[in-house]
Amino acid sequence: MMTSMNKKLKNISAQALWQNNPALVQLLGLCPLLAVSSSVVNALGLALVTTLVLIFSNLMVSLIRHQITAAIRLPVFVLIIASFVTCAELLMQAYAYSLYLSIGIFIPLIVTNCAILGRAVTFAANNSPLISAFDGLMMGLGFSSVLILLGALREIFGTGKLFANLDILLPMATNLEITILPNYPGFLFALLPPGAFLFMGLLLALKNFIDQQIVEKNIKNLSPNPSSSSLAEDIS
Amino acid sequence: MAVKKIKLPNRLKALSTSLIMLWVLLACIPGLIALTVFFGWGTLINIIWLCIWALLFEALVLVFRKRNLGFYLKDYSALVTAVLLGLCIPPSSPWWLSLTGIFFAIVIAKHLYGGLGQNLFNPAMVAYAVLLIAFPIEMTNWIIPLGLEQDLDAYTGATALDLFRNERAGMLISEFWSQNSAFGTLSGIGWEWVNGGFLLGGLLLLYKRIIGWQIPVAMLTSLLLMSALFYDGGSSVSGGSPFMHLFGGGTMLGAFFIATDPVTASTTPKGRLIYGTLIGIVTYIIRVWGAYPDGIAFAVLLGNFAAPFIDYYTQPKPSRNA
Numbered sequence: 001m002m003t004s005m006n007k008k009l010k011n012i013s014a015q016a017l018w019q020n021n022p023a024l025v026q027l028l029g030l031c032p033l034l035a036v037s038s039s040v041v042n043a044l045g046l047a048l049v050t051t052l053v054l055i056f057s058n059l060m061v062s063l064i065r066h067q068i069t070a071a072i073r074l075p076v077f078v079l080i081i082a083s084f085v086t087c088a089e090l091l092m093q094a095y096a097y098s099l100y101l102s103i104g105i106f107i108p109l110i111v112t113n114c115a116i117l118g119r120a121v122t123f124a125a126n127n128s129p130l131i132s133a134f135d136g137l138m139m140g141l142g143f144s145s146v147l148i149l150l151g152a153l154r155e156i157f158g159t160g161k162l163f164a165n166l167d168i169l170l171p172m173a174t175n176l177e178i179t180i181l182p183n184y185p186g187f188l189f190a191l192l193p194p195g196a197f198l199f200m201g202l203l204l205a206l207k208n209f210i211d212q213q214i215v216e217k218n219i220k221n222l223s224p225n226p227s228s229s230s231l232a233e234d235i236s
Numbered sequence: 237m238a239v240k241k242i243k244l245p246n247r248l249k250a251l252s253t254s255l256i257m258l259w260v261l262l263a264c265i266p267g268l269i270a271l272t273v274f275f276g277w278g279t280l281i282n283i284i285w286l287c288i289w290a291l292l293f294e295a296l297v298l299v300f301r302k303r304n305l306g307f308y309l310k311d312y313s314a315l316v317t318a319v320l321l322g323l324c325i326p327p328s329s330p331w332w333l334s335l336t337g338i339f340f341a342i343v344i345a346k347h348l349y350g351g352l353g354q355n356l357f358n359p360a361m362v363a364y365a366v367l368l369i370a371f372p373i374e375m376t377n378w379i380i381p382l383g384l385e386q387d388l389d390a391y392t393g394a395t396a397l398d399l400f401r402n403e404r405a406g407m408l409i410s411e412f413w414s415q416n417s418a419f420g421t422l423s424g425i426g427w428e429w430v431n432g433g434f435l436l437g438g439l440l441l442l443y444k445r446i447i448g449w450q451i452p453v454a455m456l457t458s459l460l461l462m463s464a465l466f467y468d469g470g471s472s473v474s475g476g477s478p479f480m481h482l483f484g485g486g487t488m489l490g491a492f493f494i495a496t497d498p499v500t501a502s503t504t505p506k507g508r509l510i511y512g513t514l515i516g517i518v519t520y521i522i523r524v525w526g527a528y529p530d531g532i533a534f535a536v537l538l539g540n541f542a543a544p545f546i547d548y549y550t551q552p553k554p555s556r557n558a
Contacts, residue, residue: 187336189370198344205348 009134016138023146024207028115032106033147034196038158041166043151045099048169049088049107050147051140054116057081058136061124068125077120082111098168115143146203153199158191160184253352257312259446260493263437264319267489270433271323274426275378278327283319285331286338290318293342301347313352317341320360323489324533325367326378333374337363357540358500364533376529397485397529431488438492447496450505454512455491455519456482462520475524490519490532500540507543507550514546515539 022028029050036046060080068076089107092100100107110116119139124132156162160181167176189195271279294314298305321337345362349355368375441447459481466475481487486494495501495515502511515535522531 185332187370189366192369194366194369 008131012131012135013138016135016142017145018142021142021146021207022115022118022139023143024204026115026118028118029113029143030200032109032113033143033150034193034200036103036106037147037150037154037196038191039155039165040148040151040163041099041169042103043147044166045092045096045103045169046106046110047140047144047147049085049092050110050113050116051137051144053081053084053088053110054119054136054140054143055133056084056136057116058119058124058132059129060084061120062127062129062132065125073121073125074117077117077125078111081116081120085110096169102168115139150196150199150203153203154190154195156180157187157199158189158195159186253311253313256446256498257316259441259444260316261312261319263440263446264323264434264493266436267323267430267433270426270429271327274429275327278329279322282325282327282329282334283322286318286322286334287315289335289338290314290342293339294347297343297347301351303351308352311352314342314346317346317359317363320489320493321363323493324360324364324486326375328377329374333367333371336370337367340366353499355499356544357537358494358497361494361533361536361540365537368528368533397480397523427485428483431483434488434492438488441492441496447492448505448508450508451496451501451512451515452491454509455495455516456487458513458516459487459520462517466520466524475520481520481523485523485530486532487519490515490536494532495536495539500543502539502543502546502550504547504550504552506552507546510546510550511539511543514542 016022020026023030023033032046032050037043057077057080061077064076085108088110089100089104092104092107119136123135127135152162155164160179162178162180163176165177187195190199268279268283291309291314294309295305298308318338318341321341322334325334325337341359341363345357345359346352346355349357438447438452442449442452460478463475463478463481467477468474475481476484491512495512502508515532515538518535518538519531522528522534526534528534
């Protein structure tokens with residue numbers, strides 16, 4: 001029982017972080033992903049809020065899944081998600097106001113993030129509450145990792161620095177700014193929307209490339225000796 | 237009865253890619269000479285610098301993609317991209333500006349899309365658009381044409397099209413040119429000659445049947461009609477004279493050398509007319525009502541974007557008698 005549970009959790013994590021990553025494979029929630037990833041601090045802010053909303057909406061949807069009929073499930077799910085997004089927005093206004101000023105207009109848009117609604121419909125509506133919450137956490141981490149990576153890439157190429165203004169999200173994290181490329185004149189393109197699409201495309205290509213390498217390696221490992229009898233066995 | 241001699245509709249010998257590219261390079265020369273005469277050696281130095289890096293990047297990507305190095309390097313397509321980009325960017329561009337541009341052209345716009353023949357967008361124009369968005373100040377800083385620099389304090393400044401956009405402030409056309417007499421009265425000193433040079437090169441390409449007539453004719457005609465329509469007799473809201481639009485900025489270079497790129501343009505005869513018209517109209521719209529002084533690059537990219545769609549709806553139908 002315990003091992004099968006472990007296996008299930010492991011499977012959820014692998015799906016969310018790599019094989020079925022919401023940003024890199026499902027390509028969901030691209031609008032906030034592309035719009036907000038111009039710096040690490042913005043990306044981190046959105047990543048936190050999205051992950052929290054995912055965990056709680058998955059939990060809530062799973063708790064009431066037996067009471068909701070199929071006909072009204074979408075509006076109900078959207079209402080649940082919208083409530084949590086509103087909570088998150090108010091929390092942000094209270095505790096990270098300067099961050100709210102910089103990415104605030106994208107927070108209500110999280111409601112329309114298909115990655116969240118997608119998890120509610122395909123996973124939370126069919127699974128028990130704790131597993132659903134764990135799936136929300138892992139999906140959130142999968143989305144966040146891509147978001148933060150994209151933010152870091154664009155910040156480095158756009159300004160030559162990393163972790164600038166991190167203190168507007170984490171008040172204790174002052175002076176964490178690292179200058180990666182000194183005397184860098186700045187490359188505005190990376191900070192503008194076209195740069196977001198470019199770096200996202202490069203990340204997608206990298207992911208596909210790594211997957212391809214893994215497949216080729218597996219094929220080689222499966223048949224270390226091409227002239228072995230495996231072919232003959234298949235035929236017989 | 238003597239057998240009537242039939243003129244074959246097709247070439248007996250197809251032109252190879254490298255021969256086409258060589259003719260294009262050759263046809264650039266009159267325009268290049270005009271640019272050098274009026275704006276100094278900058279353009280030529282830029283082109284040489286760009287060619288070196290274009291070949292290096294091309295070779296590097298070909299090695300990564302495990303392709304035949306000699307075969308692809310010898311088709312001169314990377315050189316044409318480098319030369320076209322060099323003709324577009326200001327002669328005073330710093331070295332890193334052109335380096336960034338050619339990286340985007342060769343590596344991202346050409347090879348990441350699958351190499352020559354697979355690229356959706358004209359590599360030189362992708363590079364130009366990236367540079368214009370990323371470095372707007374460097375990209376609009378043209379050298380004052382030679383022979384004028386004694387009258388003016390500055391060594392670099394805006395082009396006539398740029399000035400026309402930003403500093404007219406409701407003047408009549410005649411007032412604008414008399415206030416900026418240093419720029420001549422037509423489309424900016426030097427620019428008539430540069431565009432004339434590219435027109436000459438373009439006519440050579442047309443004569444050698446390297447390019448079809450449809451795209452340049454459609455583009456120039458639509459630009460002419462738009463500018464004639466909105467010239468408004470030179471009033472304070474006039475969009476500028478048709479001559480300024482046809483012989484200003486990058487019009488002729490765009491019409492004959494860039495919009496006609498066989499890979500990214502529309503391929504059907506009717507489609508080419510639509511494609512050229514689209515580019516001409518969008519160019520005018522961006523120049524007169526848009527945020528950038530010259531709209532050729534963005535217009536061509538939009539045209540590239542629409543080309544597969546245009547092709548889809550303009551496929552020649554097989555005739556019923558056949």
